[in-house]
Amino acid sequence: MSWCPFAKKLELQPESDAQPAIRPTQFIAHSIVAPWTPERTYEYWRDSTNLESHFGLGYDGSLGQFIGTQTRADANAAANRRPDGTGAISLESASNLEASDPWTAEQVETLIRLGVWVHQEHGIPLRLCRSADDPGFGYHRMFREWNPDGHSCPGDARATQFKEVVLPGIIARVTGQTPQTGGDDMPEYVNLGITKAYQLAPGVWDSIEFTQEWTDETGDHTPNGAVVVRGGARFTGTLSLTVTGLAKGEVVQARMSEFSGETHVQDHPIDELIGTDGDTFAVVPVTKRIAAGRTIRFRLLNQGAKPVKVTSAVGTLLVWKE
Ligand SMILES: [Zn+2]
Secondary structure, eight states, X not given: OOOOTTSEEOOXXXXXXXXXXXXXXXXXXXXXXXXXXXXXXXXXXXXXXXXXXXXXXXXXXXXXXXXXXTBOXXXXXXXXXXTTXXXXXXXXXXXXXXXXXXXXXXXXXXXXXXXXXXXXXXXXXXXXXXXXXXXXXXXXXXXXXTOTTOOOTTOHHHHHHIIIIIHHHHHHHHHTOOOSSSOOOXXXXXXXXXXXOEEEOBTOEEEXXXXXXXXXXXXXXXXXXXXXXXXXXXXXXEEEEEEESOOTTOEEEXXXXXXXXXXXXXXXXXXXXXXXSSOEEEEEEEEEEEOTTOEEEEEEEEOSSSOEEEEEEEEEEEEEEX
């Protein structure tokens, strides 16, 4: 007998004691086709019908619970309790008289909170039910076995919200990841360099192999490897370079290139280091979105006539994984 700690307990009798136990494997959302508070829904179940749901959700996000979640409630036909003892937890939600309005932001928030709770309390898997008996989350009209008369509950707007907002919200909160639409999660930090200077021969694009790894929160860089970011990801940062031996007016070019495994796939625009008296310094901005399966390397081309030395190369990146 489980009672949700943030729901107001409005226990329905005799159903709460009289109805058989279930092992909850599903969560099914409904619209009650009335703008009712949890208290009013409780009265309706108590006084006007022998049907009932486990939960009632008001427009303001208030939540009532009428029956423990390990007791059968009668809101979704064959899913209430199956011969094997599994069954669905049901929630009725306040709606307009046509059940055509979307859930309010407060209702969505409570649905997400409750979804997290039923997942943690009963192990209901974080997915849309794939069949009438499949463990997971759903809404009433998804299967004829749940909804024999084929009515449209919870309505088009809420069916879409359930798939696009509510369930992704539950998954995001359980896994600690914010959904990819918006979100202000901290990026991962990557800071790579080279342990010693190396020679750059003229005329060939050459990937910088980062032999120094100060920080690699993404784990995308392998020891001494050239890959700095693996897709899908968005990143921004800088590549700081020091080149020794570049004659005044001669050029070393720098660019990002995309690879798939060892295969070069695509280049990005070129920046140029122009030789000055003494060493030549540059800080090259690097910002890009990279698709899954692709990697980013930083490459240099010595356009001068003679070899030069790369005495410092530091990649500093903020990375948002997709
Ligand atoms: Zn329904």
